[in-house]
Amino acid sequence: MCLRKCIGVIVVLLSMAASLRPQTKTVAERLGYSADAKLLIVHADDLAVAHSVDAASFDALDKGGATSASIMVPCPWLNEVAAYAKDHPNSDLGLHLTLTSEWKIYRWSPVESKDRVTSLLDPSGYLWPETGPAAQNLKAEEAEHEIRAQVERAIAAGIHPTHLDSHMGVLFSRPDLFAAYVKVAHDYHLPFLAVRVADERAKLLSLLSEKDPIVDSIVMANTAVQAGQWKEFYGNAIKNLKPGLSEMIVHLGHDDAELQAVTIDHPDFGSAWRQRDYDFVTSPEFKKILEENHIVRVKWRDLQKFLK
Amino acid sequence: MCLRKCIGVIVVLLSMAASLRPQTKTVAERLGYSADAKLLIVHADDLAVAHSVDAASFDALDKGGATSASIMVPCPWLNEVAAYAKDHPNSDLGLHLTLTSEWKIYRWSPVESKDRVTSLLDPSGYLWPETGPAAQNLKAEEAEHEIRAQVERAIAAGIHPTHLDSHMGVLFSRPDLFAAYVKVAHDYHLPFLAVRVADERAKLLSLLSEKDPIVDSIVMANTAVQAGQWKEFYGNAIKNLKPGLSEMIVHLGHDDAELQAVTIDHPDFGSAWRQRDYDFVTSPEFKKILEENHIVRVKWRDLQKFLK
Numbered sequence: 109m110c111l112r113k114c115i116g117v118i119v120v121l122l123s124m125a126a127s128l129r130p131q132t133k134t135v136a137e138r139l140g141y142s143a144d145a146k147l148l149i150v151h152a153d154d155l156a157v158a159h160s161v162d163a164a165s166f167d168a169l170d171k172g173g174a175t176s177a178s179i180m181v182p183c184p185w186l187n188e189v190a191a192y193a194k195d196h197p198n199s200d201l202g203l204h205l206t207l208t209s210e211w212k213i214y215r216w217s218p219v220e221s222k223d224r225v226t227s228l229l230d231p232s233g234y235l236w237p238e239t240g241p242a243a244q245n246l247k248a249e250e251a252e253h254e255i256r257a258q259v260e261r262a263i264a265a266g267i268h269p270t271h272l273d274s275h276m277g278v279l280f281s282r283p284d285l286f287a288a289y290v291k292v293a294h295d296y297h298l299p300f301l302a303v304r305v306a307d308e309r310a311k312l313l314s315l316l317s318e319k320d321p322i323v324d325s326i327v328m329a330n331t332a333v334q335a336g337q338w339k340e341f342y343g344n345a346i347k348n349l350k351p352g353l354s355e356m357i358v359h360l361g362h363d364d365a366e367l368q369a370v371t372i373d374h375p376d377f378g379s380a381w382r383q384r385d386y387d388f389v390t391s392p393e394f395k396k397i398l399e400e401n402h403i404v405r406v407k408w409r410d411l412q413k414f415l416k
Numbered sequence: 417m418c419l420r421k422c423i424g425v426i427v428v429l430l431s432m433a434a435s436l437r438p439q440t441k442t443v444a445e446r447l448g449y450s451a452d453a454k455l456l457i458v459h460a461d462d463l464a465v466a467h468s469v470d471a472a473s474f475d476a477l478d479k480g481g482a483t484s485a486s487i488m489v490p491c492p493w494l495n496e497v498a499a500y501a502k503d504h505p506n507s508d509l510g511l512h513l514t515l516t517s518e519w520k521i522y523r524w525s526p527v528e529s530k531d532r533v534t535s536l537l538d539p540s541g542y543l544w545p546e547t548g549p550a551a552q553n554l555k556a557e558e559a560e561h562e563i564r565a566q567v568e569r570a571i572a573a574g575i576h577p578t579h580l581d582s583h584m585g586v587l588f589s590r591p592d593l594f595a596a597y598v599k600v601a602h603d604y605h606l607p608f609l610a611v612r613v614a615d616e617r618a619k620l621l622s623l624l625s626e627k628d629p630i631v632d633s634i635v636m637a638n639t640a641v642q643a644g645q646w647k648e649f650y651g652n653a654i655k656n657l658k659p660g661l662s663e664m665i666v667h668l669g670h671d672d673a674e675l676q677a678v679t680i681d682h683p684d685f686g687s688a689w690r691q692r693d694y695d696f697v698t699s700p701e702f703k704k705i706l707e708e709n710h711i712v713r714v715k716w717r718d719l720q721k722f723l724k
Binding site for chain 2: 158159160162163183184185186187188190191212213214215216217219220221222223224232233261264265362364365366369370
C-alpha cells in the first residue's frame with residue numbers, strides 16, 4: 109500500500125541532487141563498490157499491519173529474498189515484529205511512518221494522544237483512510253509529533269530502526285511534511301527514503317545533508333501490471349536497472365483468510381497481490397535474475413554507517 | 417478471554433437480589449414463560465478482536481448456535497462487526513466493554529484520547545494486559561470516560577447495542593468500577609450482565625433498578641476442562657441448569673494462523689479452545705441437548721424491552 113496513488117508524488121518530489129549539493133562520491137563508491145555498480149535494496153513494506161504480512165515478510169527476510177523491511181508502528185502487530193527484531197538483531201528493519209489507516213473493515217489510530225493530533229483523525233477517530241484527505245488536513249507540527257511518537261514507541265518496544273520511510277507517501281505529499289520527516293530522521297541519525305528525480309521541487313533537497321544517501325530509482329508493481337505478468341514486470345525492471353542505488357518496494361503476505369479480510373474490496377495491494385510479491389521474491393528465478401544482471405543487494409543498515 | 421481469572425470476582429459480586437428489592441415476577445414470567453422455565457442466552461464474547469473470531473461468531477449467530485454476542489470496540493476489526501450488524505439488523509450484539517489488551521504480540525489502546533485516561537495505560541501505552549493491574553490502577557472516572565467513548569464509537573459506526581458486559585470482568589472487579597458500568601448502562605437504557613450470587617457485596621445491587629434483569633447463573637468452560645471433555649462439560653452444565661435466566665459464555669474462533677498468532681503462548685482461551693467452542697455450539701448435539709432439556713433460548717434484545 110506504500111505509495112499507492114502517490115508514486116507520482118514521490119517521483120516528482122526530489123530532483124537532481126547532484127546539481128544542488130556537492131558530493132564527491134556516489135553511494136556505490138562510498139560503500140566500496142565501483143561507480144557503475146547497480147545496488148538494490150529489496151524492501152518489504154507494511155510490517156505489523158497483519159500477521160499474514162509479518163509471517164510472509166519474516167520468511168522472505170530469512171530466505172534473503174528481501175534485504176530490508178519497514179514497520180507500521182500504530183498497527184496492532186507491532187510486538188510481533190519487535191519479537192522478530194529481538195531474535196534477529198542484524199535484520200534491517202526501519203519504520204514505515206504511518207499517517208493513514210486505509211482498509212475498509214480493519215482500522216487503527218495514532219500512537220500519540222488523540223487530543224494532541226486532531227488533524228490526523230478522520231471523523232471516526234482513526235487515521236485518514238487515504239493520502240489525499242491526509243495531505244489536505246494534516247497540521248505539519250502534529251504530523252511531526254506523531255512520527256516522533258512512532259519512533260519512540262518502536263524504540264521502547266526494543267526495535268533499533270535502521271531507516272525511515274513513509275506509508276502511502278503521505279510525508280512526500282507536502283513540503284512541510286517532508287521537512288518534518290527529514291528533521292526527525294536527522295534527530296535520530298537515521299537514513300530515510302528520498303528519491304532522485306527531476307522536478308521543480310528539487311529545492312527541498314537543500315534540507316538533506318551531504319551525508320544523506322539518495323535513492324536513484326524505485327521499482328514497484330502497480331495497477332497496470334496484470335497478475336500473470338508479475339515475473340515479467342520485475343524481470344524487465346531488474347534488467348533495466350541503471351548504475352546507482354535502487355529500491356525495489358514489495359508488499360508481502362499470504363493470500364489467507366486474515367489478509368483477504370484486511371484487504372477486502374481492494375485488489376490493488378490486496379491479498380493475492382501480496383502473495384504474488386512473496387512468491388516472486390522467494391523464487392529461484394528472482395535470485396537468478398539478480399545474479400545474471402550483476403545486481404549488488406544492499407541494506408539500509410549499510411547506508412546508516414554514512415551518518416555516523 | 418472474557419472473565420478469565422475473574423469468574424471468581426463476577427460470581428461473588430452480586431447476591432440474592434430478590435431479598436433486596438421487591439420484584440413480583442421473574443425474568444421468565446416477564447417474558448411470558450412459566451416461572452420455572454429455563455432460559456438461556458448463548459453468548460459469544462470478543463467480537464472485533466480478530467477476523468477469525470468474527471468469522472466464527474458470525475457463522476454461529478447465523479446458524480442459531482449462538483443467540484447473542486458482544487463487541488470489543490477498541491479492537492481493529494470493529495468495522496467488520498459494524499458491517500455485519502448493518503446486514504443483520506436483528507442480530508443481538510452488545511458491547512464487551514474493554515479495559516484490557518491481553519495478548520502478547522497483538523495489542524490495542526483505548527478509544528478515548530490517551531491524555532484523558534492515563535490510568536488505563538500500561539507502560540507501553542496499550543491497555544493493561546491483565547485484570548489485576550487494571551483493577552489496581554484504573555481511576556473510576558477515567559474508566560467511565562472510556563466506556564462512554566466505546567459506546568459512542570459503536571453507535572457512530574452504525575451499531576445499535578442491545579446490552580453491555582465487561583471484558584475479563586474488569587468492571588466487576590471494584591465497586592466504583594461496577595457503579596460506573598451501571599451508570600453508563602442506565603444512561604443508554606441498556607440491559608447489562610449482572611449475576612445473582614450470595615455475597616456480602618450484595619449491597620451493590622442497590623444500584624440496579626427494578627427493571628434491570630439479573631442473570632441467575634453462568635456457564636463457561638474453564639481451565640479445568642480437558643480438551644476431550646468439551647461436549648461432556650457443556651452437556652452436563654445444560655442438564656444441570658436450574659429454572660431462571662442463565663448465560664452460556666463461549667469464545668468462538670477458527671484455529672487458524674491469525675488466531676494462533678493472536679493467542680500465542682496462551683492455550684487458555686486460545687485458538688484451539690475457541691475452535692472447540694465453535695464446533696460445539698454449531699453441532700447438532702448442542703441443539704439436541706437444548707431440546708431434550710427444554711431450554712428456552714432468549715436474547716438480550718428480549719430483555720432490552722424491560723427497560724422501555
